Amino acid sequence: MTGDNQKWLDQNTFHHGEFWDILNLVKEKEKKGLTISLCIPTLNEEKTIGKEVLILRSELMERYPLIDEFAVIDSGSKDKTLEVARSYGADTYLASDILPEVGDKRGKGENLWKAIHQLKGDIICYVDADISNIHPRFVYGLVAPLIKKEAVQYVKAFYDRPLNYSSGLRSSGGGRVTEILIRPLFSLFYPELTNIIQPLSGEYAARREVLEMIPFPIGYGVETSHLLDLYEKFGLDAFAQTDLDRRVHRNQTTNALGKMSFGILQTFINRLHSQGKIDRIPNMETFYRRFEVEDGAYNQLIQEVVEEERPAMIEIDEYRNRTVQS
Amino acid sequence: MAEVTKMLETKSTEFDLNNLLKDLPKQIEKIREIRKLVLTDAVLLGEIPSPTFNEEDRIRLTVDRFRENGLSDPEIDEHGNASAVLSGTEGRSSILVMAHADSVFDVGTQHVLNVGPDTITGPGIADNAIGLATVVALPKLLEMLNISFKDDLIFLANTKSLGRGNLDGARYFLETMKCPIRAGICVEGASQGRLSYSGLGTLRGEIRLEIPSNYDWNRFGSSGAVGQLTRVVNQLLEIPLPKEPKTKMTLGGLTCGTTYNKTPRRGTLRFEITSEEDQVISTLKQKVDDLCEQCSLENGTKVYLEVVATRPNCGIAFTHPLVKTTRSIMSDLGVTPEVNPSTGDLNVLIEAGHPGVTLGLTTAENIGEENESIHLESLPTGIAQLITLLQAIDQGLCEL
Numbered sequence: 001m002t003g004d005n006q007k008w009l010d011q012n013t014f015h016h017g018e019f020w021d022i023l024n025l026v027k028e029k030e031k032k033g034l035t036i037s038l039c040i041p042t043l044n045e046e047k048t049i050g051k052e053v054l055i056l057r058s059e060l061m062e063r064y065p066l067i068d069e070f071a072v073i074d075s076g077s078k079d080k081t082l083e084v085a086r087s088y089g090a091d092t093y094l095a096s097d098i099l100p101e102v103g104d105k106r107g108k109g110e111n112l113w114k115a116i117h118q119l120k121g122d123i124i125c126y127v128d129a130d131i132s133n134i135h136p137r138f139v140y141g142l143v144a145p146l147i148k149k150e151a152v153q154y155v156k157a158f159y160d161r162p163l164n165y166s167s168g169l170r171s172s173g174g175g176r177v178t179e180i181l182i183r184p185l186f187s188l189f190y191p192e193l194t195n196i197i198q199p200l201s202g203e204y205a206a207r208r209e210v211l212e213m214i215p216f217p218i219g220y221g222v223e224t225s226h227l228l229d230l231y232e233k234f235g236l237d238a239f240a241q242t243d244l245d246r247r248v249h250r251n252q253t254t255n256a257l258g259k260m261s262f263g264i265l266q267t268f269i270n271r272l273h274s275q276g277k278i279d280r281i282p283n284m285e286t287f288y289r290r291f292e293v294e295d296g297a298y299n300q301l302i303q304e305v306v307e308e309e310r311p312a313m314i315e316i317d318e319y320r321n322r323t324v325q326s
Numbered sequence: 327m328a329e330v331t332k333m334l335e336t337k338s339t340e341f342d343l344n345n346l347l348k349d350l351p352k353q354i355e356k357i358r359e360i361r362k363l364v365l366t367d368a369v370l371l372g373e374i375p376s377p378t379f380n381e382e383d384r385i386r387l388t389v390d391r392f393r394e395n396g397l398s399d400p401e402i403d404e405h406g407n408a409s410a411v412l413s414g415t416e417g418r419s420s421i422l423v424m425a426h427a428d429s430v431f432d433v434g435t436q437h438v439l440n441v442g443p444d445t446i447t448g449p450g451i452a453d454n455a456i457g458l459a460t461v462v463a464l465p466k467l468l469e470m471l472n473i474s475f476k477d478d479l480i481f482l483a484n485t486k487s488l489g490r491g492n493l494d495g496a497r498y499f500l501e502t503m504k505c506p507i508r509a510g511i512c513v514e515g516a517s518q519g520r521l522s523y524s525g526l527g528t529l530r531g532e533i534r535l536e537i538p539s540n541y542d543w544n545r546f547g548s549s550g551a552v553g554q555l556t557r558v559v560n561q562l563l564e565i566p567l568p569k570e571p572k573t574k575m576t577l578g579g580l581t582c583g584t585t586y587n588k589t590p591r592r593g594t595l596r597f598e599i600t601s602e603e604d605q606v607i608s609t610l611k612q613k614v615d616d617l618c619e620q621c622s623l624e625n626g627t628k629v630y631l632e633v634v635a636t637r638p639n640c641g642i643a644f645t646h647p648l649v650k651t652t653r654s655i656m657s658d659l660g661v662t663p664e665v666n667p668s669t670g671d672l673n674v675l676i677e678a679g680h681p682g683v684t685l686g687l688t689t690a691e692n693i694g695e696e697n698e699s700i701h702l703e704s705l706p707t708g709i710a711q712l713i714t715l716l717q718a719i720d721q722g723l724c725e726l
Contacts, residue, residue: 050441051369058366063394080443087443088362132438133373248438 008195009298012152012240016141022064025140029066029147036143036205037069037121040090041111045129046079052127052134053088059136066140069119072129073098073111081129093118107218108202116211123147124211128202132248142205145240153210153238154230156196157203159247175200176254179290181261182224185268187288189277190228192236194289195300199227200264203244210238220260221267228271342721343651346714347658353471353713357706360470364456364463364709365446365702367391371462372448372455373437378428378491381406385427388462388483395466397481405485405498412465412479414720420478421719422510422680423464423712424496425457426487426671430694447699452690456515456700458483460687460709473713475720477508487671489530492635496671500678509648509719510675510682511712512668515700516693518708519656520686521663523649524641525673529599529607529633533558533618536628537591545626550589551582554627558595561617565610571602575610600669604638637673648681648724655714659707681724685712 019025029036038056042049049072060067072085072092082092096104098114112126123146127138142155178200186193193199200223214229216222230238252260272278288305291298313319371391376384388408392400397410408427411420429450431437439448439455446456461481468474485495514520535551535558542548559577567573575597582593601607614631621629642649644665656663668684675682687708689701718724 047440054362054441055366055369058362084443
């Protein structure tokens with residue numbers, strides 16, 4: 001593992017516990033004249049939205065005024081998502097009612113993109129609506145690095161996903177799509193971005209000035225495109241990531257993950273085109289990068305995976321001779 | 327002359343209580359506006375597993391919340407109870423408001439609560455996350471309602487209340503408590519209308535059965551632990567229970583075996599005996615002891631009774647001003663009292679010599695199941711009932 005990578009991990013990887021003093025964060029936010037908006041994109045989330053609005057509003061607006069604005073932006077739910085959200089005090093919007101001049105597209109990315117227009121905060125924090133164990137840390141853990149470090153532009157969440165507890169070591173990483181698709185792709189084309197432990201996590205916070213200058217895929221590729229576009233513009237130092245411990249949410253079917261991977265691949269290949277990488281593919285990286293946690297420290301493990309090849313058997317003299325003899 | 331003075335005092339008490347009661351509708355509306363404060367704490371506290379003897383994590387958040395809600399010196403005592411004091415304007419005596427912090431659900435249960443528009447559902451929300459949350463949020467609620475007290479209010483989140491805990495947390499707190507307590511209120515999530523002013527004599531026990539390794543499987547009537555425990559159950563059910571004083575035996579749980587095809591050698595039967603007369607409990611215990619011994623000797627197994635919790639009968643009178651005032655408040659709120667003796671924290675409160683009642687906050691369903699559920703509509707009324715009773719105690723309307 002390179003020294004730069006370890007330095008970035010040490011300096012830009014946080015644990016939400018470092019920011020437990022919310023009152024102090026509020027003071028720092030006010031001192032710097034920052035405002036923060038929270039956006040929850042929804043589509044048929046009546047089962048979990050009530051708790052998210054209750055906990056986040058009550059703790060981070062009423063008890064501690066860390067969040068200045070809280071909006072649920074909905075893609076046209078057929079269930080009681082908006083009714084439940086309103087009953088706990090959220091401002092609710094239909095994505096289709098925001099910026100009607102540009103039309104209406106259906107997808108989570110659309111809601112996130114329109115939130116930039118609808119909300120006023122200097123920092124926008126996005127939290128998915130399907131978190132069963134919602135807690136204020138899901139927000140303060142993400143906005144805190146932006147309040148405290150001016151160089152940080154974009155903060156990603158990552159979670160404890162215990163895969164292996166043997167001998168005090170455990171793998172730490174993302175879900176199946178991250179480990180099977182994104183991490184290998186990043187290892188090949190954007191090795192530095194493999195420092196982001198869970199590139200697909202749906203919770204992140206960013207400064208308005210960076211969000212307003214990047215395009216938003218409206219579907220599954222939005223998280224991937226954010227990383228690729230902001231990395232291209234600002235490099236790895238613009239990023240930070242926060243460990244938010246456990247996240248309990250719905251498990252997706254393999255079919256759903258296949259569909260998601262297909263959308264992400266489209267975004268990824270689009271970026272390879274737009275960043276000129278498809279025509280001038282760099283020397284193929286042969287290092288696969290993943291994470292392991294030991295005693296609370298995150299270490300990137302680099303394994304060389306060289307896919308050597310044998311020629312077609314027909315090209316081997318001995319084989320051809322053997323054929324002739326027989 | 328004495329009679330006239332007493333009459334005047336009664337009139338004055340009624341007048342003061344009426345003054346409190348006339349504020350109730352406004353108070354309920356205000357509580358409805360700020361109820362999110364309680365609901366948030368109910369979810370945050372309720373999602374922390376807190377089985378009896380393992381309440382530390384929930385207690386830690388309770389202490390943080392006491393502090394955040396304006397109480398300066400919350401404490402955790404040797405039994406893990408969390409307490410804090412809201413100083414009164416005079417502070418000559420104290421009123422205790424307590425809720426147990428433990429739950430019947432173990433750490434392995436998924437402690438996820440679902441918040442709907444009218445309900446919160448999940449393990450332990452009624453018993454007793456919402457009760458605990460109300461006690462925790464009370465200092466803030468009182469501040470927002472602009473209500474102050476002459477007495478100190480002592481807030482207690484007590485541990486080791488349920489099952490084998492045997493009320494040990496509350497007992498320890500009350501034994502070591504130095505302040506004079508004028509009265510106490512035990513807060514339970516469910517159900518609204520609950521009014522307990524007496525503690526019911528109780529014995530909780532486990533009958534353990536073990537088949538020794540040298541057991542003679544060819545002996546007449548031999549069987550595995552399931553069969554033997556079934557016999558014990560049948561014999562227990564044959565023990566006659568008196569109708570007066572009211573007495574009840576509940577067989578609460580049977581644990582035996584792990585699979586389909588292996589005869590188990592161990593088993594446990596959990597049961598509870600409650601009676602209005604301590605002597606009846608004592609006699610019944612002796613009968614269970616005898617039954618165990620008989621089973622052991624006749625079947626060549628080891629059967630024995632382990633008593634895990636006991637409570638003597640105790641209580642204050644139905645006509646005690648504290649009970650009377652509680653009934654008046656409930657009546658004014660349109661809540662029908664459901665009078666039931668308690669087998670919970672109230673027992674140690676009254677045993678320690680303090681008048682007290684147990685109140686339920688709201689209506690609930692599926693108590694003790696993982697889909698336990700509370701109704702939010704009636705919660706503000708339940709909280710208003712609690713606050714008004716505290717005010718009445720503070721104003722001396724509940725004294726003998």
